[in-house]
Amino acid sequence: GAVVSQHPSWVICKSGTSVKIECRSLDFQATTMFWYRQFPKQSLMLMATSNEGSKATYEQGVEKDKFLINHASLTLSTLTVTSAHPEDSSFYICSARSVSNTEAFFGQGTRLTVV
Amino acid sequence: SQQGEEDPQALSIQEGENATMNCSYKTSINNLQWYRQNSGRGLVHLILIRSNEREKHSGRLRVTLDTSKKSSSLLITASRAADTASYFCATDATGAAGNKLTFGGGTRVLVKP
Numbered sequence: 479g480a481v482v483s484q485h486p487s488w489v490i491c492k493s494g495t496s497v498k499i500e501c502r503s504l505d506f507q508a509t510t511m512f513w514y515r516q517f518p519k520q521s522l523m524l525m526a527t528s529n530e531g532s533k534a535t536y537e538q539g540v541e542k543d544k545f546l547i548n549h550a551s552l553t554l555s556t557l558t559v560t561s562a563h564p565e566d567s568s569f570y571i572c573s574a575r576s577v578s579n580t581e582a583f584f585g586q587g588t589r590l591t592v593v
Numbered sequence: 594s595q596q597g598e599e600d601p602q603a604l605s606i607q608e609g610e611n612a613t614m615n616c617s618y619k620t621s622i623n624n625l626q627w628y629r630q631n632s633g634r635g636l637v638h639l640i641l642i643r644s645n646e647r648e649k650h651s652g653r654l655r656v657t658l659d660t661s662k663k664s665s666s667l668l669i670t671a672s673r674a675a676d677t678a679s680y681f682c683a684t685d686a687t688g689a690a691g692n693k694l695t696f697g698g699g700t701r702v703l704v705k706p
Binding site: 482484509510512519520521522524527529569571573575576577580581582583584585586587589 | 624626628633634635636637638641681683685688690691692693694695696697698699701
């Protein structure tokens, strides 16, 4: 199946710094990628839909200036958590769907810990 | 926001037993998908069932869909310790690549050897 690679798999950062997470579709073009956040023992909560070449669509309650999304190419979307705080600590997961597949392919996830 | 509710939230069974989990949703769908997540990892697609299908099989997995009740079930037969994971249903309203999936709350399955 198609592969989506997410990097880094884990990161620890100091409060106030920014962290960038990359999501790459390795063997297909993804015009749309999705960013999710997941708290322990909970489901995935969609944060935003990343559209190649245009602005991301954020879900209600998600601060677009806090979680910057860039989808500059058909294979790469990035999520930058700006001025991170301990409450931003979470598991972030990206996914992508190709036009030929109805299923979604997920990255491995990124465990962010803000200290 | 989550559309699906999954039941049970957690399930503990012995190896060899069957595991059944249910998913209910609220709005019309193009398809419903089931995913598996091992602890601390991304999700892996298991099976997709379209709105005009009622049952689908894949290996030890059996999925049913009742659109009149807006519900789906996932059955894992002859479970193995390696099946220990969280299982999520996800609904897709349109089937288009640009459309988001909406996930249920998940069922945590523990298969004891």
